[in-house]
Amino acid sequence: MFENDLCREAWPILRGMLREGRLPRIALKRCQERGMPFWVHPDDMALLRSSPVARDEILVDVLMRALKSFRRKALVEGGWNPDYRGGRGASCLTTYFVGQCIWEFRRVYTTWAKNRQRWAELHTLYDGSEETARENPKLFGRLLAAGYLSEPEAAVLSTNFADILIEQPAVTQAVISLTIEGYDDTDIADELNITHAAVRMRKTRFRKALYDAARERRIWIPEQLHTKAGTRRTQRGAA
Template sequence: MPASPPPSTSEDDEGLLAAARDEAERRAAESETRRKHDLDLRNALAQEDFSGVGWDRFANELARYGIAVLVVWMRTGRIFVECARRFGGKGKKFSLPPSPLNWTDEERADLATVVVTKAITTFKQKALRGGGWTYSGGASLTTYFVGTCTYEFPNFYTQWINQRAAAAERSLAERVVATTTPRLADPATKTLQEDQIRRAMALLPDERTRIVVQLKADGYTHAEIAEALGDCGFFDETDESVRGIWQRHKRRMHQKGGPDDV
């Protein structure tokens, strides 16, 4: 008995389209069921004026969910994409400072906690009390809440980056001073140390030099520093160019009377 001919390309396409339609209908049905449940939940919380045990339980669940999502999004970089999508577009440029080197999950979790705490307040006032979230809007409560977290993220992230950079610069300057100045408690020495800190910071003319000096102090090689500079947006750096930045920094230290071995 002769074999049946293979199905035509059009039949294959129709099968794929049918499968896609079935999947879309399944997802739509699941979304509708979830949003109906969320509407009931929202109405129940409203009856208690969004307070009490029910609200506390819901807010804690939101917080755990939001922190988990933000930590992953910060780790993968997706949070920057989502913020650019929300605040950019239509010819409007939007960008955030690049994520720091050696960013730990503990730091991400700390920042996520701050963001989520503010987002819960905003979510309660605008999404729940103010009617920003609706059943017909197409998003579940948790999805809408993550959007609120994305809205709150840029301000807190920028503040955190600035505070972190300031702390790192001061730590670096203090290490530079510590190589030549004993830490005594008398006011005269303290004043001298503060003056040397200001002078040390003046010797770091730009962000690229700050990164090189910081990582050299932490024991990184020139090649590793070049790679780190690329991650920070300073592209095309090599171990030779890093060596040049380091040598220029040492010359400036020597010319201005600072130690030339830091």
């Protein structure tokens, strides 16, 4: 239970550090001091400072990895000592955990940056045509145009829904398309080579945009994306 509290306390601290660019800079400095190869692309640095979505996306994985290493290093191996009497004294548990998150940033960022590059390349290759999807079913089979889907799914991917979806990053489009097709989070994560946490975060972000549009009676939210019975009732009333 205390780990949930730890994450809640660390989240705004880490978000602020990313927004200010301090988290990557500290991680880079630590790696340089220990001779560990690490580099953050300036474009990625700018994105993490400007985009709340990008910050949340990378922090989800940072926290998941940090929790695992925190349990081992701080609790099992005794890396955190509340009775430490060194020059700076003992750090509080939250400070220790934030430090662990900074250590995990290197691995998480490297994976995140590679996936971003991969999806950007795929998105550039895909021109939205059925011909391209047919020629590359392994890569683009999940991003076929609405007319290529079955009738219920085609109805879901109406103009308004598609307008909202097309504004999202390519990987988010793939997550939502797979969700509509009935895939669960585990299958989606495996299919797209991303973490379960990243799948949930992208769906949560997209739901908010959809719920706003549903309240304005512009779209109908697919059954697979419902999370609350109240949402269904609200939609029925709007219809």
